[in-house]
């Protein structure tokens with residue numbers, strides 16, 4: 001059975017570190033509130049670097065570690081909800097800058113679940129034999145969507161990028177994926193794009209009437225409830241029919257949105273806290289990039305050994321959620 005094995009990981013975080021205390025000058029908040037309610041202490045934010053450039057750095061990092069030349073890549077799957085352009089896409093720009101001249105490219109937008117969805121799609125190409133090397137690269141400039149006067153959301157996010165390079169394999173690699181989407185008719189997690197502006201508009205059909213600007217809008221408490229409900233489901237579903245038990249999984253790499261969400265899910269599943277990889281304290285929520293950034297950090301720390309079973313799990317706007325089970 002063909003599958004896809006992760007042969008390279010990469011990440012990029014902008015140099016500028018914004019601490020919780022820096023928000024005290026912008027909104028009525030403090031370090032203690034942010035740490036106890038979210039687990040976040042600081043986040044990296046872009047002070048000018050474009051989204052594609054962070055993604056390119058993460059992709060180059062992954063290729064270098066794998067010792068693979070850009071020309072060998074068959075597909076580049078860009079993952080972002082904060083692109084620089086509607087087109088060309090993140091993947092198009094990364095392809096051009098890498099010189100990945102033999103790659104087909106497209107982007108995936110699935111909120112913070114985007115990387116898991118990207119892995120799911122990569123798996124389809126790899127298991128069918130259509131591709132041998134697939135690069136999945138996420139880059140998110142979340143801070144460009146933030147309203148820095150809204151204390152309930154602006155403290156939660158950061159910028160960053162991560163990448164994984166997959167190679168075709170006949171043993172190990174991706175074992176299973178599970179993705180799902182629950183309708184979000186009220187726009188619990190939403191960010192407006194361009195508005196219609198042709199000269200003939202009479203009436204506009206709007207879905208979220210109250211969403212007038214292009215800032216992120218989030219119902220925090222309902223998002224929290226959604227997350228603690230669907231994360232355990234995604235983790236359970238991805239194991240179904242694989243013969244792999246939760247006990248056999250060495251690490252779960254959850255989307256990093258709030259430490260309390262992760263702790264809640266850890267307790268619900270009855271697993272040890274050190275089975276859940278957590279780095280939200282340093283980077284906050286970088287949307288779809290949290291998962292590959294975390295994996296690259298784990299690789300850097302030497303936490304993984306061949307044949308370890310790991311689960312990536314995400315949730316986010318859409319309302320999307322999902323998981324990927326991988327043999328390292």
Ligand code: ACO
Pocket residue numbers: 028029030033034037038111112113151152153155189218219220221223224227257258261285287315316317
């Ligand atoms: N500093 C100080 N006080 C604050 C802040 C802040 N930064 N933010 C909110 N508060 C206040 C509120 O105004 C409220 O005050 P009030 O009681 O006087 O009205 C109080 O703190 C409690 O607010 P809650 O919203 O109940 O706080 P909660 O404990 O739920 O934490 C949070 C809020 C952190 C947003 C939490 O609900 C959460 O993490 N939700 C999930 C967020 C998430 O997962 N987002 C993922 C987005 S994924 C994507 O796709 C974009």
